[in-house]
Amino acid sequence: MSRQLHLGAFLMGVGHHASAWRLPGADPAALTRPSYYKALAQTAERGKFDYVFFADRLALSDRYGNDLQASVRYLTGPRLDPVTLLGVLAGATSHIGLAATASTTFNHPFSLARTFASLDHLSEGRIGWNIVTSTNDGEALNFSAEPILEHELRYRRAREFVELALKLWDSWEDDALVHDKLDGHFADPDRVHYVNHAGEFFDVRGPLNVPRSPQGRPVLIQAGSSDTGQDFAASVADVIFTAQPDLQKAKDFYRTVNQRLAGQGRAPGSLKIMPGVMPFVGKSQDEAQARFAELEDNVHPLAGLALLSDSMNHDLSIYPLDEPLPAVHNIRGNQSRFKLVQELSQREGLTLRQLGKRFGGSRSHRVLAGTASEIADDLEQWFSEQACDGFNIMPPYLPDALTEFVDQVVPQLQRRGLFRKEYTGTTLREHLGLERPSSQFAQP
Template sequence: MSRQLHLGAFLMGVGHHASAWRLPEADPSQLTRPGWYKALAQTAERGKFDYVFFADRLALSDRYGNDLQTSVRYLASPRLDPVALLGLLAGATSHIGLAATASTTFNDPYALARTFATLDHLSEGRIGWNIVTSTNDGEALNFSREPILDHEVRYRRAREFVELAVGLWDSWEDGALIHDKANGEFANPDRVHYLNHSGEFFDVRGPLNVPRSPQGRPVLIQAGSSDTGQDFAASVADVIFTAQPNLEKAQDFYRTVNQRLLAQGRAAGSLRIMPGVMPFVGRSRDEAQARFAELEENVHPLAGLALLSDSMNHDLSAYPLDEPLPDVQNIRGNQSRFKLVQELSQREGLTLRQLGKRFGGSRSHRVLAGTAIQITDDLQQWFESQACDGFNVMPPYLPDGLNDFVDQVVPQLQRRGLFRTEYQGTTLREHLGLARPVSQFTEVQ
């Protein structure tokens, strides 16, 4: 079979666009109801997506002004625990992968490894973990820590955290469970292992008290695009999420990550690179662009600046709204995203007010507004130009934005032989074309 692209449904609130909740048909009251999430996941599964994905933050977006006035007034910001959502969706779907964010800054390796191993069993091998290092002081204040750890320290902790999680998942080898009733042996102790880890941040003996899961270990996803983040992803991740503004930069990112894979002793192409894209699908380009313009007009500038302040971990309320973004130094938050925003602001001469409206819409991801054929043409060009292995589809409004993509764009991709018409496997690793890892404790014969 020729190379085919991968699709993830990145679902957030009633849509990724900051003003999606203001559409007449939007119903934000659904955000705490199980049926809402079940229906979205089932729609993505009908479209044969590789996975649905839920991001997370461990605080409200209150960095702008360092109070609740802006975030509570202008943002549809409540969100449920995404890891708990995966348990709900495992029972509501049968094939699609299920991925969620969990922070290495404010979690414990043993507890997280146990939770994700449990979910991988309950879903029969469909779980992915999006590894993040929390970037915001608001999150730190909810966990008895402030300020947030420095960028390099966060990544050192993340590396050790992931090393431990993988070790715990590997601590039960395949075949450890023997259930020999005649001899009274439940498991083979030679295939269950202590870790006895003692490191900079953690001391963990192990083993895990959950046996090896169907995928061996959950799919590991990482979203850092800084140099440190790319190196981290190249060393541990199976999938990397990224925001890329144009084809040339995406191709450069694709080449760079694959070079970093080789430097880490991994094969080029062994990691799936998935940039985000926000599609507005219309019966005509004018119709799609009119819907996009409607949502852009409805973005309150402070809503976008609240999101940007959180991303930067820097209070932008100190600067005049009708002047350009200042040259802020020593950003302690999302450095790669800030770089994109800074380049956009300088390139287009945007004031802070204009930047707030723009960031509230796409949050630096690419927006496509056109017919299903036009959007498919664009996705095909990126995929065939070695700019990505697929896309994180970010519906700007829900549920219609996801329905439009599944009903109109997916069939176009399938007709061109670019995307599956049926699931060929049962696990998320199989959907992504990734090998099932062997336990590090297994002796290779």
């Protein structure tokens, strides 16, 4: 097949499932050990994944009850700075892409552009940036700002932030460094440019003090599925993360995003659409379902409600636990995720307690429980029916669920000709089949 499936390993804590830390074999103390993350990245690289990815949030999940009770008691809330972590993993791997979240709301374009350009050099072209806008007041309170910016304003700032970052990454042309020892010319000043950006949120002269990196710029990833988020992704992103629990809706989303992409004058396939999937791999369907049920039984409802309150930026503790989720308007947090949760609650008639247990498990992403062959069948169907370009694999428990997927599901996909057996490129852009962009300042 000319069209190849893409796989990202979306790694979080000791697993994405909120009760993963309670499993007998889980080691929550490993979350501050470099050896733990190195081993995970090396497992994903052995499976020939396009990239490993780490999310981030700039606060503990304290929106539920506006205190730390639910978060600290029931969740593995602490997390290391993922951008720093990429530097450690760059030295522990050789091919796999390395991506991390960084907020446009509470960072500055110059310092962030410099950090990601540096990492792209140090990893020899394997870095990706997941662009997010911070969504809750807990984050704002950690940066001397409250409340959080409104949805449209956050995206306006994000657009300008990325526009400026692109200028900074391009401020050195590819051939600016000449290293002419005979004439004593280190670089060509005509190929290093001030950006002189003056906008609504930022005034930056530039240029960046890091030369253009191996990929030209890091791979840009965007995770919003709202109309605003889709437009943003279609204009600048290389990859879009999304939660799509239903095949037909995923196909509609895929078609809509590609229409928006064409509206931006971009070529088909230049934006990879990758929904999240949480796989439970077993020797039989019953074994896989039993693993899933074990984790579901151990989810404390308040763990899920703490995560959901954080995502919505809305305190759900004000509502009775054993009544349905009421109509909530003017959500200032993650709007697309709240829409999925609201639809689930109404469709299945869930109480808030039940919704907490459910959200603590999948976080609205699709759960697959079955044999390796059954899971590969499902992934192949979604891929072949144009519902996606690949998947972000969200291991429910770590490290075992990642190892099981690599050792059992990946060979199934390889035998079907859907997925690479070896890396054919060296950069993340090459893994994803993306062109290397030229500098906007490039001269003939």
